[in-house]
Every structure is written in C-alpha cells, then in structure tokens.
Amino acid sequence: MWELLRQEEAVDTFEDRVAQLYEESRNDVYRYLLTLGLYPARAQEAVQEVFLRLYSTLRKGEAIENYKGWIFRVAHNHGLKVRARQHSEESFDPGLEASLRSEAPNPEHQLLDRERQLAFHNAVEGLSEQQRRCLFLRLEGLHYPEIGAVLGISPSAVGEFLRRAMMRLRRVRSE
Amino acid sequence: MNNFPTHPEEAVLLRLVDAELPALEKRQVEEHLEACPECRAQVEELRATLAECFRYREDVLEALLPAPPKPWADLRAGFAEIDRSLAPAAREPWWRIKPPLRWALAAAAAILLAVFYGLRETPSVEAASLLQKAEMAASQRTATAPRRVLFRTRYAQFTRVIGRRDAMAALPKEPAAPALEALFQAAHWDWNDPLSAQAFAGCRDSLERKTDSVTTTADTYQIRTTTPEGELAAASLTLRATDLAPLEARLEFRSRDWVELSAVAGETEDGGTIGGTPAPHPLEPGAQPAAPRLPAPAVAAAAPPVSAVLQVLTALHGIGADLGEQVEVKPVEGRLVVTGVGIPAARQREIAAALEKFPNVVVEFSEPGAPPVTTEPPAAATAPPENPGAGMAARVERQLGGHPQFERFSAQMLDWSDAAMAQAYALRRLAERFPASAEASFSQADRQTLRELARENVATMAGITAKMSRTLEPVLTAMGGQAGAGPAAPPDAWQPAAEDLVATAQRVERRLSVMLGAAPSDGGAFTPSDLSSDLKLWEDDIAICQRLLARE
Numbered sequence: 161m162w163e164l165l166r167q168e169e170a171v172d173t174f175e176d177r178v179a180q181l182y183e184e185s186r187n188d189v190y191r192y193l194l195t196l197g198l199y200p201a202r203a204q205e206a207v208q209e210v211f212l213r214l215y216s217t218l219r220k221g222e223a224i225e226n227y228k229g230w231i232f233r234v235a236h237n238h239g240l241k242v243r244a245r246q247h248s249e250e251s252f253d254p255g256l257e258a259s260l261r262s263e264a265p266n267p268e269h270q271l272l273d274r275e276r277q278l279a280f281h282n283a284v285e286g287l288s289e290q291q292r293r294c295l296f297l298r299l300e301g302l303h304y305p306e307i308g309a310v311l312g313i314s315p316s317a318v319g320e321f322l323r324r325a326m327m328r329l330r331r332v333r334s335e
Numbered sequence: 336m337n338n339f340p341t342h343p344e345e346a347v348l349l350r351l352v353d354a355e356l357p358a359l360e361k362r363q364v365e366e367h368l369e370a371c372p373e374c375r376a377q378v379e380e381l382r383a384t385l386a387e388c389f390r391y392r393e394d395v396l397e398a399l400l401p402a403p404p405k406p407w408a409d410l411r412a413g414f415a416e417i418d419r420s421l422a423p424a425a426r427e428p429w430w431r432i433k434p435p436l437r438w439a440l441a442a443a444a445a446i447l448l449a450v451f452y453g454l455r456e457t458p459s460v461e462a463a464s465l466l467q468k469a470e471m472a473a474s475q476r477t478a479t480a481p482r483r484v485l486f487r488t489r490y491a492q493f494t495r496v497i498g499r500r501d502a503m504a505a506l507p508k509e510p511a512a513p514a515l516e517a518l519f520q521a522a523h524w525d526w527n528d529p530l531s532a533q534a535f536a537g538c539r540d541s542l543e544r545k546t547d548s549v550t551t552t553a554d555t556y557q558i559r560t561t562t563p564e565g566e567l568a569a570a571s572l573t574l575r576a577t578d579l580a581p582l583e584a585r586l587e588f589r590s591r592d593w594v595e596l597s598a599v600a601g602e603t604e605d606g607g608t609i610g611g612t613p614a615p616h617p618l619e620p621g622a623q624p625a626a627p628r629l630p631a632p633a634v635a636a637a638a639p640p641v642s643a644v645l646q647v648l649t650a651l652h653g654i655g656a657d658l659g660e661q662v663e664v665k666p667v668e669g670r671l672v673v674t675g676v677g678i679p680a681a682r683q684r685e686i687a688a689a690l691e692k693f694p695n696v697v698v699e700f701s702e703p704g705a706p707p708v709t710t711e712p713p714a715a716a717t718a719p720p721e722n723p724g725a726g727m728a729a730r731v732e733r734q735l736g737g738h739p740q741f742e743r744f745s746a747q748m749l750d751w752s753d754a755a756m757a758q759a760y761a762l763r764r765l766a767e768r769f770p771a772s773a774e775a776s777f778s779q780a781d782r783q784t785l786r787e788l789a790r791e792n793v794a795t796m797a798g799i800t801a802k803m804s805r806t807l808e809p810v811l812t813a814m815g816g817q818a819g820a821g822p823a824a825p826p827d828a829w830q831p832a833a834e835d836l837v838a839t840a841q842r843v844e845r846r847l848s849v850m851l852g853a854a855p856s857d858g859g860a861f862t863p864s865d866l867s868s869d870l871k872l873w874e875d876d877i878a879i880c881q882r883l884l885a886r887e
C-alpha cells in the first residue's frame with residue numbers, strides 16, 4: 161500500500177516537474193531549434209516531443225542529473241535529425257538581418273543603436289557553426305560541461321570555441 | 336602569493352567571467368587581477384562583450400525570431416498516454432492498448448506537414464516569383480539611369496555603360512562585343528540591358544526544359560537555371576536581398592565558355608549608386624554565391640591600388656622579409672612606405688634592392704628607440720623547480736632516454752615552433768590587412784596574388800607542423816596523450832580561419848614551451864592529451880585554411 165502511494169506520488173511529481181520545465185523553457189528550446197535551421201512548425205513539434213521524451217525517460221526510472229543539460233542535448237540531437245529530414249529544402253532562415261533593417265526600433269530600445277545591433281548580428285552570423293552553437297547554449301545558461309555534452313565535445317573545447325567567439329565579437333564592439 | 340607570475344591566458348579569464356573556474360583557480364586569478372590592471376581591463380572587456388551577447392539574445396533573437404506558429408499544446412494528455420503505455424501489459428489485453436498518443440500526434444503532424452510543404456513554393460515557382468518581384472523593383476527604381484556593367488569572359492574584360500544612348504555607339508570599339516552579342520541573342524538574353532532580372536527572365540522563359548534553384552544568403556538571392564537544350568547550359572543571377580537589385584549574372588555555355596556580368600559601383604545620373612561589386616567574382620558552376628559582399632569602400636583617388644600593395648608584399652615575401660614583425664608596408668599620401676625597425680644593414684640593402692623596381696615605393700629604416708613591445712613574455716631560460724612544466728619536461732626527458740636527447744629534441748621542436756609561428760603571424764597580417772569584405776571587391780588578378788601569398792604561408796606552416804606532429808606525437812602518446820575530437824564547422828572565409836589558426840598555434844607554442852621547460856607555466860594546467868589535441872586542432876585549422884584559400 162505504502163509502496164503504491166509513493167509510486168503515485170512520484171508519478172505526480174514527474175508530471176508536475178516536466179510540465180513546469182516545459183512551461184519555463186519551451187520558448188528557449190524552440191528558439192535554439194530555429195537557430196539550428198528548423199522551420200517554426202517543426203521546431204515547435206520537436207520541442208513537444210523533447211518534453212514527452214523527458215517524461216517518458218523519468219517514468220522509466222532513469223535518473224537525470226541535470227534537466228537543462230538533458231533537455232538541450234536531446235533537443236539538439238533530435239533537432240539535427242529533423243533538420244536532416246528537411247534536406248530537400250533549405251534550412252530555415254529567419255531573415256533576422258532584414259527584420260533588423262526594416263523594423264522600426266522598439267520604443268523600449270529607442271536608444272539602442274540599430275546599426276550597432278546589425279553589426280553585432282553580422283558578427284554572430286560570421287562565427288563558425290560550432291562557435292555560434294556554443295555561444296547560444298551559453299546564453300541559455302548552460303555550463304561548459306553541459307554544452308560539451310550537447311555538442312559532443314570536451315568542456316575545454318567549449319572554452320576554446322567561446323574564446324574565439326568572444327574575440328571576434330569583441331572586435332565589433334570596439335569598432 | 337601570486338600564482339600567475341605572468342598574465343593568465345584569455346581562456347582562463349573567460350572562464351572566470353563565465354563562472355567556470357574551480358574555486359582555487361578562481362582565487363588565484365582574482366589575486367592576479369588585483370595586482371594587474373591590464374588583465375582587469377581584459378576581464379571588463381569580456382564582461383561587456385558577454386553583456387552585449389545577452390542583449391543580443393533579448394533584442395534580436397527573442398524579439399525577432401518568429402513566434403511558435405501554434406499555441407503550445409498541453410502535454411498532460413501525452414503524459415497519460417505514456418503512463419498507459421508503460422503500465423504492465425497484463426492489465427489490458429494487448430489488442431486494447433492504444434498506440435501512444437504521441438505516435439498519433441506524430442502521424443497527424445506528418446500529414447499536416449506534407450500538406451504544408453506540398454503547398455510551399457517549388458524552386459521554379461520561387462524563381463519565377465523572385466524574378467517577377469525583381470523586375471517590378473527594377474521598373475520602379477532606375478527607369479533610365481545609366482549604369483556600368485563589367486563583362487568578363489575567359490579572354491576579355493570590358494565595361495559597358497547601359498542605358499545611355501551614346502554608349503551604344505561606343506560599343507563596337509570593344510572587339511569581343513559583337514561575338515558576345517550574337518551569343519546573347521541566341522540565348523534570348525537582352526543585350527541592351529544584360530544585367531537585369533528582365534534579361535534573365537527573358538532567357539529563362541524561352542527555355543522549354545529547365546531546372547531552377549534558388550539559394551539564399553544573408554545578403555543575396557541567387558537564381559540558377561540549367562537546361563539541356565541549346566547553346567546556353569546554365570545561367571545564374573544574383574540579386575541583392577534588400578532591394579532585389581541585380582549584382583551579378585553568369586552565363587555558362589555548352590562550349591565551356593562563360594560570361595560574367597557584374598554591376599560596377601559608381602555614380603549614376605540620379606546620384607544613386609548601383610551595385611555592390613566593382614569587380615567580378617567568378618562563380619563556379621553550382622557554387623554557392625560568394626559570402627555577403629559589401630559595397631566597396633570609397634577609395635581616395637590618391638591611394639595606391641591594392642595590386643601595388645600586393646606586388647610589394649610579394650616582393651618582400653620573395654626574400655622572406657614578410658616574416659617577423661619588423662617590416663611594414665603602409666600607404667602614405669599616394670605612395671607606399673615600407674618601414675623597418677632595427678634591421679641589419681645587409682638586410683636593409685636586400686630589401687631596398689627587392690623594392691627598387693617599384694616607382695612609387697619609399698623605403699625607410701630606423702633604429703629601435705626602445706626594445707620592441709612584445710605581447711608574449713620573454714621565455715625564461717629554465718623553469719623554476721616548482722613549475723608544473725618542469726615536471727613535464729622531466730617526463731619528456733625520461734621518455735626520450737636522457738638529457739642530451741632531450742636537449743636535441745627540445746631545440747628542434749622550439750625551432751620548428753618558431754618557424755611555424757612566423758608563418759602564422761605573416762598569414763594573420765595578410766588576413767587583417769585584406770579582410771574578406773575587402774577581398775570580395777578585388778580583381779581576379781589581385782585576389783590570386785593575395786591567395787598565393789597566403790597559400791605559401793599556410794603550405795610552409797603545414798610542412799613544419801607535420802614534422803612537429805610526427806616527432807612529438809609518439810612522445811605524447813607514450814606520456815598518455817590522446818588527441819580529442821577535432822573542431823567542427825569551419826568559418827566561411829580564409830581570413831577568420833587564419834585568425835582561429837593563429838590562436839591555436841599560439842596555444843601550441845605556449846604549451847610546448849612550458850612542456851619543454853623553455854617557458855614558465857602561466858598557471859593553465861594541461862596534460863599531454865591537451866597538447867596532442869592542440870596539435871591536431873592546428874593541423875585541422877591549417878587544412879580548413881587551405882580549403883578556403885583554394886575556394887574561389
């Protein structure tokens with residue numbers, strides 16, 4: 161009886177935990193998948209799939225030490241597979257530069273220099289794919305070992321990619 | 336006590352900023368920072384750059400990436416299905432177990448996607464509509480403003496002014512023109528306005544059988560149409576993304592001849608400028624359009640042309656004077672001034688002789704006023720005994736079987752490392768002097784000269800690193816070293832690749848010096864595996880650079 165209760169409780173906890181994580185981080189994961197080149201509709205489906213997989217993994221009794229790392233790792237791997245299936249088409253290109261050029265500056269950021277933002281955006285686009293992925297994952301709050309686990313590289317390689325990225329972005333800043 | 340007698344590596348400072356340093360190392364770096372304004376400034380700079388990155392995430396990625404197309408689904412139904420599918424099968428006969436909801440969801444999604452992508456524009460619809468938009472844009476834009484188009488073929492190159500009546504009269508002077516005109520007419524390509532969406536569309540519309548593709552970059556669209564019929568095998572048109580102005584066109588004939596047209600930047604009569612590429616850029620058949628090109632910077636009339644700078648650099652390269660930092664080439668008031676600081680008299684004469692044939696070049700040598708500023712700390716003759724590098728040196732010595740062998744090995748490795756670094760720095764100077772955006776506006780000949788210089792640097796370096804690797808690898812392996820995974824995606828131009836390469840080379844140099852006891856440790860601990868990985872990374876960087884340099 162007690163055994164059963166505890167199990168029920170655990171199930172509820174999993175459900176709540178995953179539901180909460182889903183709510184908190186689905187937009188971040190979705191954006192990351194867009195930056196990987198997935199089309200919006202596919203990215204959104206992929207996000208849902210990732211969280212269902214998280215729930216299923218927990219329910220099967222597998223231990224997950226680091227949720228955020230796990231979510232981004234699975235999203236990354238799943239995202240690459242989805243992107244490979246859209247091979248007949250181009251990767252999704254959000255056309256950020258065009259939006260930056262065309263959009264009237266948001267009143268909140270009236271003071272922000274659009275030109276500078278554009279320059280920074282172009283510099284980000286100019287990073288190598290690996291540098292950019294490291295940077296985006298870093299901006300999602302992942303630590304080097306977590307980023308390394310997502311991308312399948314060592315934490316020190318993550319550090320090196322980030323250093324190179326910072327070197328290039330710093331140059332734009334100081335221009 | 337200060338554990339960083341020299342400045343910590345930038346990577347260490349970044350790890351500090353990123354809160355990735357273990358407590359002990361963090362304390363040591365912080366102690367160093369207290370005493371070192373230089374590193375403090377660097378940390379501040381890193382913090383500011385990181386802050387800018389976070390602002391970018393918020394203002395650009397969060398604000399401008401498209402929102403999810405649908406409301407987020409409630410996953411609880413999916414959870415329930417998973418629960419059911421995981422429940423012991425005995426509770427329900429197997430035929431009653433429904434497939435998990437997510438499979439059903441996936442199947443429904445697949446159908447939706449098929450519908451969605453079925454409706455999506457195929458390349459040929461996309462090409463046609465892009466052309467239509469470009470034609471529309473052109474009709475609104477320039478009406479009759481004359482503009483210059485550069486023609487290039489395998490044998491000739493000339494500029495034509497399009498849209499001015501007297502330009503047509505001047506045309507027959509160009510011997511290649513009549514033959515080209517005939518080719519264009521046979522291809523139904525408008526000879527009077529050849530670099531235009533309308534000309535491309537006219538030709539494309541005349542084709543019975545054709546295959547289109549559209550390639551998008553940050554700055555351009557490229558439409559490419561191939562056909563099995565007629566003389567013309569393929570044609571491509573590159574449009575600027577912002578206003579669909581035609582930048583380049585290329586016609587490839589079955590005879591293997593080709594014609595490239597590119598807009599020449601310049602004033603038009605209405606005062607606007609047309610085109611972003613003053614020089615042609617060959618597009619290999621099937622190649623991606625070139626990296627985003629910027630309008631060529633306005634060149635002051637007096638500035639020496641790029642080709643002059645490149646010729647001087649080539650002459651210096653010929654006598655090895657492009658290595659080391661002492662010789663510089665700067666344009667000053669229409670002339671090229673070559674300066675050298677602290678160069679031996681005999682070498683000065685050599686350099687002057689090599690540059691004699693250039694009329695517009697001035698050579699100025701001077702004696703060093705103060706010791707040259709080096710960013711690298713001078714290498715200590717021997718490492719202090721508590722130096723972690725010393726422990727490694729001892730291990731290497733044991734590996735090699737004695738001190739004399741170690742001395743020989745160490746001297747050879749450091750010589751190689753010096754020679755490779757000289758090439759790396761020379762390469763970096765080229766990359767800094769001629770960034771990709773500038774190179775894109777070079778003439779074919781100038782680009783070739785530049786690439787040739789860079790390629791020679793890289794090739795020499797590759798030869799040296801191969802020797803280093805062959806010699807060092809067995810020692811490292813014996814010490815338990817193993818190369819880690821190499822890097823992934825390369826940069827898209829050789830200039831940033833050169834920058835990566837130099838960063839890696841510097842790390843190898845530093846670590847090698849520490850390992851061989853030729854430099855004090857800077858506090859960044861590393862293992863033989865790390866050095867081994869760095870060497871691999873260096874060789875990868877070289878390969879990437881070579882590949883990009885070979886790409887036109």
Ligand SMILES: [Zn+2]
Nearest residue numbers: 342343371374
């Ligand atoms: Zn310092």
